[in-house]
Amino acid sequence: MNLIPFCSDKDDAREYFHIPFNLGGCTFATNGSVTLRVKLDPKYLPFKGTSEFSRNELPTKLLDFFKNIENFDFKVLPRLAKLNTKECAGCDGVGLKIKEDCEECEGEGDLIFSNSYNQYEVECQSCLGKGKKKIEAPCITCHVCDGDKQVIDHENNFHRLPEGDVSAVILHSLNKLAGFRYAHKEGLMYVFKFNGGYGLFMGINGE
Numbered sequence: 001m002n003l004i005p006f007c008s009d010k011d012d013a014r015e016y017f018h019i020p021f022n023l024g025g026c027t028f029a030t031n032g033s034v035t036l037r038v039k040l041d042p043k044y045l046p047f048k049g050t051s052e053f054s055r056n057e058l059p060t061k062l063l064d065f066f067k068n069i070e071n072f073d074f075k076v077l078p079r080l081a082k083l084n085t086k087e088c089a090g091c092d093g094v095g096l097k098i099k100e101d102c103e104e105c106e107g108e109g110d111l112i113f114s115n116s117y118n119q120y121e122v123e124c125q126s127c128l129g130k131g132k133k134k135i136e137a138p139c140i141t142c143h144v145c146d147g148d149k150q151v152i153d154h155e156n157n158f159h160r161l162p163e164g165d166v167s168a169v170i171l172h173s174l175n176k177l178a179g180f181r182y183a184h185k186e187g188l189m190y191v192f193k194f195n196g197g198y199g200l201f202m203g204i205n206g207e
């Protein structure tokens with residue numbers, strides 16, 4: 001299976017989470033809130049931390065979380081509601097690219113003039129400090145929403161499980177894994193299994 005979507009993205013400072021890694025005889029992928037463990041895939045490298053914590057405590061913690069994970073009483077997920085969406089802020093719900101970076105200030109909203117003595121920051125007069133300018137005849141699909149006009153509302157999407165609230169966005173993505181079953185572990189932590197492996201994710205609020 002493709003584990004890359006379960007890794008953290010490039011702006012996550014924990015670079016050791018950017019790609020899957022091998023640890024304790026298994027392969028892992030994590031973004032910090034959802035972690036998957038599958039059969040060892042030798043194409044990935046052994047886990048290598050880059051900080052005091054990630055070199056020492058993290059690998060032990062991770063292996064600990066997965067200890068005896070096979071023994072949980074896994075349940076089928078209750079039916080999930082559709083995810084809440086909100087108007088795409090990238091295109092104000094038009095579905096097309098309606099703004100582009102102002103050419104004069106390159107999207108900054110201000111211009112800086114300096115000499116060896118002083119530096120001045122001046123509001124860009126072409127875009128009045130907005131950094132963007134309107135496209136007169138929009139015709140390119142908005143890249144934020146892919147033309148859908150709506151985007152998933154990450155702040156306003158939770159699913160109430162008997163054990164507490166969890167992100168509905170996370171549940172929707174995990175529920176696509178064949179054979180997905182979950183169990184509450186403790187506190188905010190949930191474990192799950194699917195055809196091919198096990199995993200864990202964090203809830204939002206405990207009961």
Ligand SMILES: [Zn+2]
Binds near residue numbers: 103107108130
């Ligand atoms: Zn400007």
Ligand SMILES: [Zn+2]
Binds near residue numbers: 089090094095146147
């Ligand atoms: Zn859009």
